[in-house]
Amino acid sequence: MEDLKKVIEARNRELMDYFKAGDMKAVSNMYTDHCKIMPPREDTLFDREGAEKIFWDVWESGVREVELKSEEVEPMGCDVIYERGTSTMKKGDGSVADVSNKYVVIWKKVGCDWFLDIDIFNSNKA
Template identity: 60%
Template structure:
């Protein structure tokens, strides 16, 4: 389980670095081809291209950094796991834009973990 947690946390580090660099294609490549992205206030986004566009929209709205803190990782089968996360987004000056939680379903594809379903929920009312 420690190896699994380390692998997912490494993916999260890549996610945060790509987002901060405004490399939404890099972020989208951390998802499966047939992924589903569910962000508060948006329709479900299907596939990498739609995911890339949705995340670019977050950047365009002023979010410049995303902090992901894994709180729980567990198996759902040999090639599927879940991850529960607390997240914080920040603007360019470092102020908090949003705080919330996320649930990710990861799938192993050709020996590598990719996000398959990603659900973000803001704590804002």
């Protein structure tokens, strides 16, 4: 069996690289076609269009880098994984925009690749 944590960490590096490059279309393509994104203080967003929108909103707020740190990765079957972790968002000048983020992601295997299917994240910042 593949080392699931390494697989998810590699996929997270891809997402972080796409975000840093400002390529929100590539970020959204890391999600399933029928994904659900549950950001703080907003209604649930659906599908890749919703994923692209939320990441553009984050970008437009001045965030230029998202650092994801996987803390727990476990299988939930042969084609589903859950991940729990933390993230740090940084502005263009390198200063921290929000350091107290946490997230839970349900990953789904489609074909040979893993895609984000359900993504919920929030901030401890008031």
